[in-house]
Amino acid sequence: MCDVCRWTYQGRSAVCPCSAMGVSPVWDGTLSPDGFNASAAALIKRWKEIEVDDSLPDWTWKPCCKLGVPSEEEGYLALEGVYHSCEGSQVEESNDFDGADVVADDTWVQSSSDAAHVYDFHVVYSYSYKVPVLYFQAHLAGGQLLTLDEIKQDLPSNSFKVLSDSKWTFITREEHPHLSRPWFTLHPCATSDWMKLLLEQTKEQSLQYLPAWLSVVGQAVGLKIPPELHCNS
Amino acid sequence: MAAPYDEAAWSEEAARRVWGGAVPLQVHLHDADVTALPPPPPFPTLGPRIGYLPLLIPVIKAHFSNTLPPGVDTVWFEYKGLPLKWYVPIGVLFDLLCADPERPWNLIVHFRGYPSEILSPCEGEDSVKWTYMNSLKEATFIITGNSKSVMNMSQADQIALWESVMKVNLDGYKNVSTRLKLGPFEEDGLVQTPSVERQQSSDEPESPGSGKPCRVPVRLYVRSVQEDLEDIEDAIPLSDWESVSYINRPFEIRKVEGRSYITLEHALQTLLPEFFSSKPAIRADDSQHVEALDSPPDDSDITNSSRSSQEVEQASVSLREADIAKKAKVKLVRVQGIELDMDIPFLWVANNLKNPEYYLHISVYVGKRKQ
Numbered sequence: 379m380c381d382v383c384r385w386t387y388q389g390r391s392a393v394c395p396c397s398a399m400g401v402s403p404v405w406d407g408t409l410s411p412d413g414f415n416a417s418a419a420a421l422i423k424r425w426k427e428i429e430v431d432d433s434l435p436d437w438t439w440k441p442c443c444k445l446g447v448p449s450e451e452e453g454y455l456a457l458e459g460v461y462h463s464c465e466g467s468q469v470e471e472s473n474d475f476d477g478a479d480v481v482a483d484d485t486w487v488q489s490s491s492d493a494a495h496v497y498d499f500h501v502v503y504s505y506s507y508k509v510p511v512l513y514f515q516a517h518l519a520g521g522q523l524l525t526l527d528e529i530k531q532d533l534p535s536n537s538f539k540v541l542s543d544s545k546w547t548f549i550t551r552e553e554h555p556h557l558s559r560p561w562f563t564l565h566p567c568a569t570s571d572w573m574k575l576l577l578e579q580t581k582e583q584s585l586q587y588l589p590a591w592l593s594v595v596g597q598a599v600g601l602k603i604p605p606e607l608h609c610n611s
Numbered sequence: 612m613a614a615p616y617d618e619a620a621w622s623e624e625a626a627r628r629v630w631g632g633a634v635p636l637q638v639h640l641h642d643a644d645v646t647a648l649p650p651p652p653p654f655p656t657l658g659p660r661i662g663y664l665p666l667l668i669p670v671i672k673a674h675f676s677n678t679l680p681p682g683v684d685t686v687w688f689e690y691k692g693l694p695l696k697w698y699v700p701i702g703v704l705f706d707l708l709c710a711d712p713e714r715p716w717n718l719i720v721h722f723r724g725y726p727s728e729i730l731s732p733c734e735g736e737d738s739v740k741w742t743y744m745n746s747l748k749e750a751t752f753i754i755t756g757n758s759k760s761v762m763n764m765s766q767a768d769q770i771a772l773w774e775s776v777m778k779v780n781l782d783g784y785k786n787v788s789t790r791l792k793l794g795p796f797e798e799d800g801l802v803q804t805p806s807v808e809r810q811q812s813s814d815e816p817e818s819p820g821s822g823k824p825c826r827v828p829v830r831l832y833v834r835s836v837q838e839d840l841e842d843i844e845d846a847i848p849l850s851d852w853e854s855v856s857y858i859n860r861p862f863e864i865r866k867v868e869g870r871s872y873i874t875l876e877h878a879l880q881t882l883l884p885e886f887f888s889s890k891p892a893i894r895a896d897d898s899q900h901v902e903a904l905d906s907p908p909d910d911s912d913i914t915n916s917s918r919s920s921q922e923v924e925q926a927s928v929s930l931r932e933a934d935i936a937k938k939a940k941v942k943l944v945r946v947q948g949i950e951l952d953m954d955i956p957f958l959w960v961a962n963n964l965k966n967p968e969y970y971l972h973i974s975v976y977v978g979k980r981k982q
Contacts, residue, residue, distance in 0.1 A: 406756075444856040445835045445979060447885045505860040506749045506828070523728070551731050553696070555859060558852040560731035567748060567758060 405583060407574030408508035411451070413584035418455050418501070421588045421607075428606040435459050440500075442556055454556065455501040455588075460601065462495040462516070462532045494519050495532055499601060501588065502555055509569040510588060512595050513554050513561040526551070526562065533600040549598075564595055625963035629947050630781040632660035634705045635715040636667075640675050641689075644722045647678040655715060659779045660702025660947060661966050663739045664688050664695060666777060671720055685725035687733075688718050691848045694726045697733050698742045699832075700966055706945040706974040707832045707855065711844030729852070740773050743968055750828040750969035751793060753861045760791045776967045784967060793969055796958045798872055800825045800864030826861035827961045828970045831882060833858065836942060838978035843943055846976070858882060864958070875944065875960060876953035879975065886941065886977055943976040 409417065422437045435457060442452040500513040516524040516532070526549065554561040569591070576590050577583045589608035596603040638654040645651070654674040658667060668686050672679075688695040690708055695718070705716055725732075732738070748758045764772070768787050775783035833856040836846040849855065862878050870877075880887040944951045947964045965971045 444858070444883070444885055445833060445854070445977065449885060506753050553698075553731055553857075555857070558855075558857070559728060567752065 405574060405578070407570030407572070407577075409503075409510065409584065409587050410508065411503060411505070413587065414503045414510060415451065415453070417585055417588040418453075420585045421455065421592070424589065424607055428604055434602075452503075454503065456498070457500075457601075458498040460497040460499065462497060462600070495524060495528075497599075497601070499599070500554070500561070501592070504566050507566045507569065509566050509573065510591055511566040511569075512564045512599065514563075514599055515561045529562070529599075564598060622963050626781060626785075629964060629966075630659075630661060630779060630784075632702060632947060633657040634660060634701055637715040637717045638667075638671055638674075638688075639717065639719050640678065641719050641721045643724075644680060645678055646680045651675055651678050653717075658701040658705075658716075660700065660705075661776065662701050662779065663697060663699075663742075664701060664704075665697050665733050665735055665739050668735065672722075675720075675722075679722055682723075684722045687721050687725050687730060689721060690716075690718055691850075693849055693851065694729050696730060696852070697739070698731070700972060702947060703830075703832065703972040703974065706948055707834060708849055710836065710846035710848075710976065711842075712948070736777070740777075743773060743776060744769070746968040746970055751791065753826045753828045754793050754969065760793065764791075788967070795962045796825060796827055796864060798864070798958060799866065825864045827864065827878075827958070828965075829858075829860060829862050829878075829882060829961075830970050830972045831858040831860070831879075831975060832856075832972070833883065833886070833975045833977060835979040836976050838940070838980045840942060840978055843976065862957070862961075872956045873958060874954045875951055875957045878957040879941065879944070879953075879973075883975070886975075940978045941975060942978050943974075945974040945976075946971065 418437075418439060422439060425437050437455050437457050439453050440456050441448045441450070442454065443449070495516050496519055497514060497516045501510045502513055503509075504511045516529050518524070548565050549562055550565055551560050552563050553559065554563075572594070573587070573591060576594065577586060580586050580590075586608060589603075592601075593603045593605070593608050595601075634657070636656050636658045638656060640651055640653075642650075651674070654671055656667060656670065658664065665686070672684070672686070687697070690704075693708065695704055695708075705712070709716060744761070748761045751761045752758045764787075768790070771783065772787040774780070775787065834849065835854060836843075840846060860882055862882060864873065867873060867877060941953075944953070946960060949964070951960065961971045
């Protein structure tokens with residue numbers, strides 16, 4: 379298979395017609411399974427390098443398990459236990475709530491860390507669309523799951539409306555591919571279109587893919603991605 | 612030479628059987644939802660294999676209307692304590708959950724207490740329609756590389772397509788679906804895009820971009836049963852969905868060396884390598900034998916007749932050693948209620964036994980060794 383255009387070419391030629399014909403192959407904005415794994419590893423590493431203020435946990439790699447058989451190749455990224463204050467910005471774990479927080483949002487009942495919203499984000503590879511897909515859920519510290527309306531209130535006021543109205547992203551509730559439970563997800567069908575635009579001029583598209591992708595989808599769900607993540611080191 | 616094989620006629624027959632297939636159901640009202648005594652008798656009905664449970668709600672509700680508690684209904688179905696996923700086609704649920712096909716299939720319907728931690732929300736027909744169209748888009752993307760043919764459908768066509776699925780109207784369905792130009796899947800695995808003309812006898816490869824390897828949309832439901840299970844009817848019923856591995860993963864069509872067609876076995880090996888490949892913890896030359904061969908070691912029903920005896924002999928010794936390392940063994944493969952042999956042509960199965968959203972749903976029972 380040609381690495382460039384991903385076409386299985388037949389015949390004796392050692393060179394895929396895509397280059398032989400002088401046609402420069404156009405990247406379609408997708409990511410291969412290997413590319414996903416490599417990009418994930420790069421993301422985990424880079425995240426640890428740039429993380430200065432400890433306000434966000436680390437991304438971890440979770441192997442996929444099929445009937446108790448852990449896969450050596452397949453897995454997904456997880457960022458769990460991200461705390462949100464009601465103002466929509468992420469708080470440090472030292473939790474300095476004050477009276478102003480209570481007043482700002484009438485969904486707060488008490489200004490203690492028990493009422494904090496805790497987010498879990500998973501990045502799962504879609505074999506169908508050949509792109510990463512974001513799954514997320516939020517719960518109270520005590521465990522009770524939040525509804526989409528409650529999550530909306532955590533987001534910077536305009537971002538949710540803008541992004542959900544846009545043709546690029548919309549949020550649905552679907553079964554998590556590996557956890558057999560309903561999670562919220564950003565529908566992946568347009569991902570390759572906008573990723574193609576985003577990374578057109580970039581070298582090493584595979585490795586840069588997840589950081590670039592995350593910096594965009596993070597905005598839709600109020601996850602602040604440090605800009606250093608997708609800067610070329 | 613075999614009698615002429617009329618492929619078109621066989622395909623038509625297969626489609627009629629798939630669309631005509633239905634699971635006889637006996638729907639019992641959940642005890643706690645009964646408000647009038649005596650409790651109403653169970654409701655017998657037919658669940659189309661290609662249909663979805665929420666579409667049966669109107670007729671079920673009508674039957675039980677006298678005895679339902681007042682208030683808002685949140686309807687869900689259960690089989691032996693397991694809440695049923697409403698977005699899985701009825702035939703697939705039956706094939707997967709009833710190891711020994713139970714006829715009629717006894718289900719419990721609930722009108723309260725929706726298990727929202729387990730089941731995503733369902734707002735009746737709209738939710739099912741969304742699921743169907745979404746799956747169709749995904750399948751289209753898988754087959755052609757984009758969702759254009761679905762996105763470009765007229766409103767009228769979209770409505771007609773959904774109605775034909777809902778009402779199990781095969782002719783109505785064919786009217787619209789042929790215009791999507793999806794497939795059929797061919798062994799040479801080239802995508803038929805409308806803008807590219809097929810070069811039948813030319814040695815020139817097609818221009819890249821249009822000649823991407825074709826992929827078959829597949830949804831696998833893998834259930835583990837006791838390893839030493841002799842009769843499938845003795846399988847312990849599923850109590851939770853964590854015991855099922857759901858694998859939504861396309862099969863990429865590629866020519867296999869030395870084979871004239873892709874077998875079901877080969878397709879499953881590709882999609883479920885964990886359940887087929889053995890981990891050779893042995894010498895280098897043995898592991899070469901293992902890798903050179905497509906098929907897993909064979910002490911199940913898989914026939915070996917298509918392989919050369921020489922190959923088998925060479926490999927069987929080293930493979931038997933590797934067999935010990937194998938974690939699971941395929942006991943049963945079911946599609947549209949039919950138990951399939953491992954050497955059946957996979958693409959024939961995909962072309963003729965797929966569901967109306969162009970997905971092939973396969974239930975796989977594997978025997979798990981207790982670890």
